[in-house]
Amino acid sequence: MKLSTKPKIVYMADPDYGNRPYPYVFAGIPNALESMGLNVCYLNTGIATLDSFRQEIDRFKPEILFGFIQHRRQVVKIAGFLEDYHPVAAINWYQEEPNSIVENDELDGPNLLEALKSFDMWFGIDNNMVPFWKTKAMYMPPGFDDSIYYNAGLEPCFDVSYIGQLGPKKVTEMYWPYMKELARYGKKAMLAINRPMGLPLLPRPFERFIRSKKRRHFLQSLPFWRCQWQNPKNEQEKALLIGRSKIHFGLNRVRGNWEEGLKAFLPEYPLDRHGFFYQLKSRPFQAVGAGAMVLNEYCPELEDLFEIGKEIITFEFGDLQGLRDKLFWYVHHDEQRERIARAGYERGRKQHTFSARVRQIFDIVRKRL
16 A cells, blocks of 8 residues: 555544543554654544544545544444445554454344454454454554653552452452462552452452442542552553552453353354463553563463563463462562563563554555555
C-alpha cells in the first residue's frame, strides 16, 4: 500500500472502551499518532452512525482508517459500515483476545471472525489467533503510553505490587495461591485487587459482599488485611503505584464462562501445556515503562520481546516455590534487581511504547496492503 510518511488518519475507537474500565487508551493511541506529527480525526464508534461515518471520511479525506475498537458489537457495527462504504483501507488493533472472541458461553452473539472480512488488515495481541482471523492478520503485542508510564525516580515503598481483578470464581481460584504468596510481604505488598487479603477466600455471596464498590471505602478503613489495598482510579494512579514498587508481579492465564464456547467455536485453537488459555497482557510493558522490575508468569511471546533474565524475570505457572524463591531473592538484592529494571526500562522505551507499535503497524501495512 502506498501510504505517505505522515498519513491523514481517521481514528476509530470508543472513549468508554465499550464500557470497559480502560478509557485512558482512547487518548493514549491518538496521542502517540499526534506525537508523530500525524493529522488525526476522531470517530466515536459507540455513537457513530453510517451517515456520520460517511460524512467524517468525506470531509477529512483520510489515507487510512485506524481502529482501536475493542467491544465486539462495535467491531461488527463498523464492519457493517465498511460493507456499505469503504473508500480507504481500514485496520484494527484488537486487545481482547482470546477471551472476547465469543459471547461468554454462547455462540449466538455477533460473529467477530465473520466481521473481520470487512477490514483490510487486523492486528491482535494473541499470536495463537492469527491463523483464525478471516482477513490479513498479524500479531501485534500490547504497548504502553510513555507520557503516563515513565521512571519518575520515586523511592520504592512497596516490595511487590500487583494490579488486577480476581474476577469470577474460576479466576479467583486460579489466582488465589499467587495472591497469598504476595500477601506474605504484608504492608510491603500492594495488591490493587477488588477485595482485602486479610480475609480467607469466602463463599460467593460473602465474596460479592466484600467486593462491593459501595463497601470498599469502609473496608479500606479497617485494619484487618495483611497487605496494602487500594484500587487506583485512573492510569496515572496505576503508574504511580508501579513506580513506587521494587517488583511488579504479573499473570497471563485467563479463565471465564467464555472458555467452553471458544473451545466449541475454534476446536483447533491451541491451549498451553497446562490446558489453559493465556493472554499477553499490557501490564509487563507498563511496568518496565514505569521503571519497576517485572516478575511475570512465563509465556513464549515474552522471549521475543525481552531478554529474560536480563530485562525481566519470569516464573513458571504452578511453580509457587520457584516464585517464592525469586521474589524473596530480588526483593533483598537491590543491585541485581535495579540492573534488570534499568535494562527493561531501556528496552521498553525503545521498542514497546504506543508510538513504537504504531510505527510497526504502519510498516506492516505498507508491505502487506
